[in-house]
Amino acid sequence: MNPGFVEDKQRHRITNWDPENTNDWESGGSAIARRNLIWSVIAEHVGFSVWTLWSVMVLFMPTDVYGISAGDKFLIGAVATLTGSLLRFPYTMATTRFGGRRWTMFSAIVLVIPVVATIAILANPGQPLWMYLACAALAGFGGGNFASSMTNINAFYPQRLKGWALGLNAGGGNLGVPAVQLVGLLVIAWAGNRAPYWVCAVYLVLLAVAAVGAALFMDNLDGPGVDMAAMRSAIADRDTWLISLLYIGTFGSFIGFAFAFSQVLSLNFIEAGDTPAQASLHAAQIAFIGPLLGSIARVYGGKLADGIGGSRVTLAVFGGMIVAASILLIGESIAIQAVGFIALFILSGMGNGSVYKIIPSVFDAKSRSLPLDEVGRANYSRAMSGAVIGIAGAVGGLGGVGINMALRQSYMSTGDAAIAVMVFAAFYAIAAAVTWRVYVAVPRKREDAAMVAESAKISL
Structure with missing residues (x-):
């Protein structure tokens, strides 16, 4: 049987897409979804690397050269996370408005700006703090790629495969964090901690690859998606929050620790007697391991x-995170x-x-x-899921701001991370309680009630 969707290969456009239709899925739909997933992962991966670029750049910024304190470095990470x-x-909403292919191309090309700006500002030490914060804010554009990428892939895959597809898309994107840190490690080992421009040069090439790959191999889906109506409905829904x-x-936790882990390690090594270099x-030899394992998880x-x-x-993840804290x-x-x-990275990755x-x-x-x-x-499910993916991704990312600000305040107040970690553990306990009450216990009671009602019908 011929598929119900129509693929315009010349315009990279697909209409009548229905991944829940088994015939469509087996008649070429799965191959189309896989191709779009692959290039979505690549573009999101590079976007994550640019977003977390400053988690590596701070290792190239000795305080005596740049005049930036440890607290300032946590603040730089917080600003990038916030943006x-x-x-x-x-x-x-961008993929619905402009198409997944077009937006992926644009979101890769625009990241050239913060990468070039990073090269320029680090080549001239001694700039005021606000310039580093502005540059980190521009790098934050890479964090937006996650939302558009996830919303796009959510539309391509059937319900039964969404956990795997969204996990692979997000996990591949998250791998951009350890990747940029590994590149930073190689540059430090090869050229020392005074040549950050080599890290940036690598990502200028990778951004070009992502943009060209999206142009050649991705598609725009026609049909309902995430718009302002869906966003308003999602905002009014309790489950969204x-x-x-x-x-x-x-x-x-994942993105907050991704920015902070290398800095915490560096402070600990200096306290143990290392020079800044x-x-x-x-x-750098250790920092990439946590995000790497968390991304795979x-x-x-x-x-x-x-x-x-x-x-x-x-629920199990939050229990484990309390233990790790x-x-x-x-x-x-x-x-x-x-x-x-590293345990927190792995558990937070699984929880993502x-x-x-x-x-x-x-x-x-x-x-x-619903009467539909x-x-x-x-x-309805596609539009609401896409909207909540974006909202939850944005609000969740703000948790990374909290991680960096809590660590900054803890180090400034006591010289270590203990107070911040206690705050993290308390939050994990609250999240575990919410998970149990709303998404484990209540649905289970409803299922039990339904089984009792069904048994009663049978006995009658």
């Missing part, structure tokens, strides 16, 4: 959630601190995948109670 998070709101709270704990190298968190449910995986509080050596942070599985599941279930036909329910 990237806030931009996720407009980026969520509860899911956003959970995502603050998972993604907020030695501390930068030693921190995101894929498996989504896949595990497909099998046993996003809420159950999320406790390790940070009781461990004083650099090794134990590194283990604690499982929380994003909750989103389409919740709104697919809600669509079943199958097409109407699919459109």
Whole structure:
């Protein structure tokens, strides 16, 4: 049988797309979705690298040369995180308005600006703090790529595969964090901590690859998507904000620690007797491991959630994060601190995948109670899921701002991260309670009630 969708290869445009239609999916739909997923991952990966570029650049900024304190470096990370998070709101609607292919091309090309600006500002040490903050804010545009990429891929895949597809898309994007840190490590080992422009040069090339690949291999989907009406409906929905709270704990932790981990390690190595140059190298040798494992864990968190449910995986994740935070509080050596942070990366990565599985599941279930036909329910679920993906991504990213600001204040007040870690642990406990009450216990009670009612009908 011929598929129901129409693919205009010359214009890179697809109409009548319905991934839930098994015939369409098996008659070429899966190959189209996979091709778009691959290049979405590549573009998002590079975007994440540019977003977190300053987590590496601070290692190239000795205080005696640039006049930037440890507290200033945490602030730089917070500003980049803030910009990237806030931009996720407009980026969520961009693929509906402009098309996934067109927006992916644009979002890659525009990142050339902060990369070039970074080269220029670091080549001239001694600039006022606001210039570094402005440059970090521009790099934050890379954080917006996540929302448009996830909304786009959500539309390409059927409900039964969304956990895996969204987990792979986000996990591949998240790998941009350890990738840029690994590039930074190689540059420091090869050219020392005074040649940051080599890191930027690598990403100028990769941005070109992402933009050209999107132009050649991605498609624009015609049909309902995320618009202002969907955003307004999502904003008014209680689940949007509860899911956003959970995502603050998972993604907020991941991106916040991604910016802060190298700086925390560097401070610890300096306290242990390293020179700033030695501390930068030693921190870079470890810092990429946490984001790397966390990014990989995101894929498996989504896949595990497909099998046993996003809420159950999320509840287990928050329990584990409380334990990992406790390790940070009781461990004083650099090794134990590194283990604690890496455990938080892995668990938050799994939680990122499982929380994003909750989103389409919740709104697919809600669509079943609406007076709509199958097409109407699919459109509702697709639009609402896409809107909540963007909102939760933005609000969750703001958790990364909180991570950096809490660590900044903790170091300025006491010289270590203990107070901040206690705040993190308390938040994880709250998130675990919400997950249990709203997404594990209540749905289970409803299922039990439905089973009792069905049994009663049978006995009658």
